[in-house]
Amino acid sequence: MDTVKTRLATVWMGGCSGCHMSFLDLDETLLELAAKVELCYSPIADAKEFPEVDVTLVEGCLANREHLAEIRHIRARTKILIAFGDCAITGNITAIRNSVPLGVVLSTAYGDPRFGQTQGVLPVLLDEAMPLHEAVKVDYYLPGCPPSAEKILDLVGSLLAGEPVNGSKRFG
Amino acid sequence: MRVRTLEIDGQMMTGAPGESIFNVAWNNGIHIPRMCHLGGLTDVGACRLCLVEVEGQSRLLPSCMTPVREGMVVRTNTPALQKHRKLIVELLLAERNHVCAVCVANGACELQDLATSLGVDHVRVRYRHPQCEVDLSHPRFGLDHNRCILCSRCVRVCDEVEGAHNWDIGHRGTNARVISDFGTAWGDSESCTSCGKCVQVCPTGALFSKGASVGEMRKDRSFLKYIVTAREKHQWIR
Numbered sequence: 001m002d003t004v005k006t007r008l009a010t011v012w013m014g015g016c017s018g019c020h021m022s023f024l025d026l027d028e029t030l031l032e033l034a035a036k037v038e039l040c041y042s043p044i045a046d047a048k049e050f051p052e053v054d055v056t057l058v059e060g061c062l063a064n065r066e067h068l069a070e071i072r073h074i075r076a077r078t079k080i081l082i083a084f085g086d087c088a089i090t091g092n093i094t095a096i097r098n099s100v101p102l103g104v105v106l107s108t109a110y111g112d113p114r115f116g117q118t119q120g121v122l123p124v125l126l127d128e129a130m131p132l133h134e135a136v137k138v139d140y141y142l143p144g145c146p147p148s149a150e151k152i153l154d155l156v157g158s159l160l161a162g163e164p165v166n167g168s169k170r171f172g
Numbered sequence: 173m174r175v176r177t178l179e180i181d182g183q184m185m186t187g188a189p190g191e192s193i194f195n196v197a198w199n200n201g202i203h204i205p206r207m208c209h210l211g212g213l214t215d216v217g218a219c220r221l222c223l224v225e226v227e228g229q230s231r232l233l234p235s236c237m238t239p240v241r242e243g244m245v246v247r248t249n250t251p252a253l254q255k256h257r258k259l260i261v262e263l264l265l266a267e268r269n270h271v272c273a274v275c276v277a278n279g280a281c282e283l284q285d286l287a288t289s290l291g292v293d294h295v296r297v298r299y300r301h302p303q304c305e306v307d308l309s310h311p312r313f314g315l316d317h318n319r320c321i322l323c324s325r326c327v328r329v330c331d332e333v334e335g336a337h338n339w340d341i342g343h344r345g346t347n348a349r350v351i352s353d354f355g356t357a358w359g360d361s362e363s364c365t366s367c368g369k370c371v372q373v374c375p376t377g378a379l380f381s382k383g384a385s386v387g388e389m390r391k392d393r394s395f396l397k398y399i400v401t402a403r404e405k406h407q408w409i410r
Contacts, residue, residue, distance in 0.1 A: 083294070086272065086273050089294050090265075090272075090294070092271060093273060093274065095299065096269070096271060098301035099302060099304070100303070131294065131295075133294055133296075134298070138294070141293040143293070145273030167293070168293055170284070170288050171272070171284055171293070172270075172273065
């Protein structure tokens, strides 16, 4: 008998993709997971539009205006939103730039304090990178830099089984 | 000496006159959360994490600074206190730049452990992201103001145990900083004996040994008990 698969999405915002790498560290367990979920949207799946899903793992913080619009869109179309890793939860490495004015960051990196902010080619950076919960409601927090594969499985596994989610045994 | 009898979390306990609620509770197995307190150093009530409810008092009292009184009724872990403590830790995390992922103390940090034990899974207040200095002028140790929570353990251990009084807290409000001598570079200090006691008592990654990379700094506080026992009881025992 076919069971209805949980619709899963993973999103990569202001992060280094390390959380996604950790997700891939599930190795052969990914096959078991694949039997239970349908991966609808992800950097490792071919999908253009963010669909209606049950669970979304969001890696990275909100660093530019595109992220901000995207997270609101995602929140409206996902039942359970998980802040996936420290950047999504605290801003972490991505937010270290916040203690320096944006113009100084850009001129240090590119020699121009307004680099990429006006041409309409790159997404315009926010003055401050911020954690997901400053813009949208977050249902679960999965800490770590990156969260270990076991921790990812622990949370996603509990959600799939409809079991209560254990609180994190660690902050940061 | 007449002991004081009081009730803490429904248990009857006794303490010596002048002894703090905090000490009596801990000696009886009730571990009130704390950050600035360290056994062997004078208490200052800087962190407010050990706040307790005392019957008949309209405000919360820091248990480390409140001496026991006869007939006192104290509650140390009510839902309201848990809520306050959680927020205090979130405020500490938001005040400076506590980036656990790249901190020398990651995995061995009292602030991180406390956040976990109080169920902090994210910080509800906005991060301030101040610009803080890192003083690497000392040949053996470093001071990263990004990680400092101004608990003043370093100030007290240097003054009370080492007797050097290299450290102090200078400036006011959010500009407050631990300072060496009169606000000069640590490496230029004339009072620092380079004993490293401040590094060992620091609860976070603010004070560290040079050469420690991410998550490599481990602190050893056992020396403090050794010195204090020797001083107070004249017993040089490990």
